[in-house]
Amino acid sequence: MFVRSVMKCFMLHYARVACIMLIGILVNIMSESPSAQDVKSYTIVRADGKIAIDGRLDEKAWDKAAEAVLTETNTGNKVPKKSTVKLLWDDTYLYFAFYCEDPDAWATLEKFDDPLWGEEVVEVFIDPEDKEHTYYEIEVSPINTVVDLFILNAGQANKGRFTGWKDWNMKGFKSGVYVEGDGKTEGTSDTYWTVEMAFPFDEIWTAENRPPQDGDMWRINCYRIERGKSNDRNDDWYAAFNPTQRPSFHTPWQFGKFYFQK
Secondary structure, X not given: OHHHHHHHHHHHHHHHHXXXXXXXXXXXXXXXXXXXXXXXXXXXXXXOOOOOOOOOOOOHHHHHOOOEEOEEOXXXXXXXXXXXXXXXXXXXXXXXXXXXEOOOOOOOOOOOOXXXXXOOEEEEEEEOOOOOOEEEEEEEOOOOOEEEEEEEEOOHHHOOOEEEEOOOOOOOXXXXXXXXXXXXXXXXXXXXXXEEEEEXXXXXXXOOOOOOOOOOEEEEEEEEEEOOEOOEHHHOEEXXXXXXXXXXXXXXXXXXXXXXXX
16 A cells, blocks of 8 residues: 555655656747748759849849748748848859849948948848857849948847958959949939849858858858938838748748759
């Protein structure tokens, strides 16, 4: 009788422990950022011809690339103007092609490494390691001004605090911009602007494979900042490939998953 009572107590004790552990696991899953489950994915196919980095997007190779629509950064809702991106790759470069519908494209910053994030711009963030702490950031404006940075991010547990190494430069990076309109002067009539970028794999130092192997996955996000008037932020909006779900592009746990396919 005594043995049965002891066994019963043990069983009740371990049942309680198991319940507590299960509740802890469920709470963890429920509180986990959607990053682990819900981020968008994209398959990058090979370019089957040479791409001239002039911003015109008129090479046949781009016809093979899937067009991804950028949506509002915080919510994933539709943005006011068409904003898209495509990707391709070969053994030397990773290519991006942005399309930005824009009735008034403008830019004032003309020097390399100027703080372009204060004006109209498209941006690419690349984390080949999928560790959420280091990544490359490059931005291009409607007049093809470029800023590049290497970013150190404290991660989700530290609310994505980050610092950028501006002295780092991506050697061999190429960009080209085409504007249907003026693209520089605020208040003039424009229709759209398009951007081509070529990232040399040799400069993506943190990648395990350079060039990538078939099936490799990199975390990437693509962004657009649309400014209304330079002296009025009320018409500004921000777009992303994968929504960050907070007002910051520097959210590496929300970067999309991009798969290389031969």
